[in-house]
Amino acid sequence: MSNPTEQGYFTEENSAEVVVSRNAKAKDARLAEVMSSIIKHLHAMVKEVEPTQEEWLEAIKFLTETGHKSDDWRQEFILLSDVLGVSMLVDAINNRKPSGASESTVLGPFHVPDAPDRPMGSNICLDGKGEKMLVKGRILDVDGNPIAGAKIDVWQTNDDGFYDVQQKGIQPDFNLRGVFRTGDDGTYWFWGAKPRFYPIPDDGPVGRLLGQLGRHPFRPAHLHYIVEADGYERLVTHIFDPDDDYIHSDAVFGVKESLMAKFEKIEDPGRIVAEGVDGPFYEVIHDFVLAPEK
Incomplete structure (x- = not known):
C-alpha cells in the first residue's frame, strides 16, 4: 500500500517534489527543511545544466578526491x-551588524587559541625580520565611546607570507x-612586520579547480583580529592593505571595503626618532x- 505522503512516481518533471515527499517522516524539522531546499535547488541545477553521465561521474570523482x-x-x-x-556568505548571515559596527570576515585556519598576553605597545615580531609596522587605533561602541578592557587577539603572516604554525623550527x-587589552581610553597599539599576500593550499582538487576556472589562489595582505569585550558581540575580522595586488580578487572573497586601512610608509626623521x-x-x-x- 503506498504512503499517502508520497507524491507518485518519479519523473523528470516532478523529480524534486517526489524526493522531498519521501522525507515527510524526518525526525528533525530543521533537517527536513534544509534537505528540502537542497533537493529542490540541486534538481533545478541539473535540469538547467543537463550534465552528461560522464560529466556527473567527474563531479562525483571530484567530491570523492576532496574527501x-x-x-x-x-x-x-x-x-x-x-x-x-x-x-563568507554564512559568515555574513550569522554576523549581521547594526549600522556603524565593524564588519566581520572569516576566521581562517591559522588562529592559535593560547597566544600570549602582551603589554600594550609590544613588538609581536619575535625574529625581527621584515619591514617594521606600527598598528594602532581605538575600540569603540556604536556611539563612539571608548571601550575599556577590550581583549584584542591579533595574528599575521611574516613578510614571506607564512604563519608561524606553517614554519615550525623556522x-x-x-x-x-x-x-592585548585596552585601557580606559580604548586605544591599542603594537608593532609587527608588514605582511604580504599568500596562496591558499592549491595542491589538491580545489586548487586544480581554481586553475581550470582561470582563478589564482592568493589572499591579499591582511592582519587578523578577534575583539571581545563584556556586553558586546565578539568580532572576528581582518584589516587589509588596499594597495595589495590581490585586493580586488581575494581567492576566498574575504575583503570588505570597510576593512581596508592604509599601510603608510613613514620616512619623516622626526617620527622615526619619536617612535624609537x-x-x-x-x-x-x-x-x-x-x-x-x-
Missing part, C-alpha cells in the same frame, strides 16, 4: 566552501601573534566598533 585530501590538518571541503564564496613559536626605531616604518591606523550584545 580523500581532507585529514586532521587539512579540510579540503572548507577550502571548497571558501573559494565558492559560501564561507619561525619562533607565537611569532607575529599577541593578545632605526629607520622608516609602516603605520596602519584602524578603529573597530563593537555591536552591543543581543
Whole structure:
C-alpha cells in the first residue's frame, strides 16, 4: 500500500517534489527543511545544466578526491566552501551588524587559541625580520565611546607570507601573534612586520579547480583580529592593505571595503626618532566598533 505522503512516481518533471515527499517522516524539522531546499535547488541545477553521465561521474570523482585530501590538518571541503564564496556568505548571515559596527570576515585556519598576553605597545615580531609596522587605533561602541578592557587577539603572516604554525623550527613559536587589552581610553597599539599576500593550499582538487576556472589562489595582505569585550558581540575580522595586488580578487572573497586601512610608509626623521626605531616604518591606523550584545 503506498504512503499517502508520497507524491507518485518519479519523473523528470516532478523529480524534486517526489524526493522531498519521501522525507515527510524526518525526525528533525530543521533537517527536513534544509534537505528540502537542497533537493529542490540541486534538481533545478541539473535540469538547467543537463550534465552528461560522464560529466556527473567527474563531479562525483571530484567530491570523492576532496574527501580523500581532507585529514586532521587539512579540510579540503572548507577550502571548497571558501573559494565558492559560501564561507563568507554564512559568515555574513550569522554576523549581521547594526549600522556603524565593524564588519566581520572569516576566521581562517591559522588562529592559535593560547597566544600570549602582551603589554600594550609590544613588538609581536619575535625574529625581527621584515619591514617594521606600527598598528594602532581605538575600540569603540556604536556611539563612539571608548571601550575599556577590550581583549584584542591579533595574528599575521611574516613578510614571506607564512604563519608561524606553517614554519615550525623556522619561525619562533607565537611569532607575529599577541593578545592585548585596552585601557580606559580604548586605544591599542603594537608593532609587527608588514605582511604580504599568500596562496591558499592549491595542491589538491580545489586548487586544480581554481586553475581550470582561470582563478589564482592568493589572499591579499591582511592582519587578523578577534575583539571581545563584556556586553558586546565578539568580532572576528581582518584589516587589509588596499594597495595589495590581490585586493580586488581575494581567492576566498574575504575583503570588505570597510576593512581596508592604509599601510603608510613613514620616512619623516622626526617620527622615526619619536617612535624609537632605526629607520622608516609602516603605520596602519584602524578603529573597530563593537555591536552591543543581543
